[in-house]
Amino acid sequence: METSRSEAIVLTAMDYRESDRIVTLFTLQHGKVRGVAKGAKRSVRRFGPALEPFARLSVELVVREGLSSVRSADIVTLYPRIRQDLRSIGLAGYAVELVDRYLPDGAPSPRLFRLLTAYLERLDGGESVPSDRRFFEANFLNILGYRISLDRCSSCGVDLLPGAERRVGGAGTVLCAGCGRYGAPIGPDTAALLARCVATGRFGAVLFPPAFLQEVGPLLDGAIATHLTRPLNSLAFLKQIEPD
The missing domain is CATH 2.40.50.140 (Nucleic acid-binding proteins)
Incomplete structure (x- = not known):
């Protein structure tokens, strides 16, 4: 061998x-x-x-x-500064568990490797902000072929123009106002920032204001959960240390 x-x-x-x-x-x-x-x-x-x-x-x-x-x-x-901070440990553990649970054996993905190492370096540098987790998730889904469609309703297929009202549908999908009348809203500015996440590979280039994080969080959480067969252990830990 x-x-x-x-x-x-x-x-x-x-x-x-x-x-x-x-x-x-x-x-x-x-x-x-x-x-x-x-x-x-x-x-x-x-x-x-x-x-x-x-x-x-x-x-x-x-x-x-x-x-x-x-x-x-x-x-x-060993990313020593991550290991000195409970929140950073939780976020690093979440990132590696996502990769482990999504990635099949023996499938090289240099883009995903670069994304993961960049996120760990960001955490180790003490620069990480809440937007970085959502930036990582958006690019993670995009690299693996699960990019969230922001420009078309996942139910009826109508085109969603930049200023259109969007709603969160089941399994992390985006719906038009008619199809998703009971879903949480996704404002046009939030959708634009989410689209920018996958257009740039640099952490810190996209920052979600707190209100936008509240909108994009359920969408990304749903998109990730729909491809898992069981809940992430690291996500439960994260919710304990940062419930918001």
């Missing part, structure tokens, strides 16, 4: 048997890989403290169907 080296973000890690760890990695070259790191709990030279959630690594591995073999891991960064 051929050994390769790849950049990776740790999505999950758990102890296995007496000295091993099973990890799920989002690698730049191979996509999502689940593997066993033999002796990881006692081999400081080969692994040290590397195999922790949302750590960024350079890993040496043998990719196989089923469980791959993680031979060694060098730390690029």
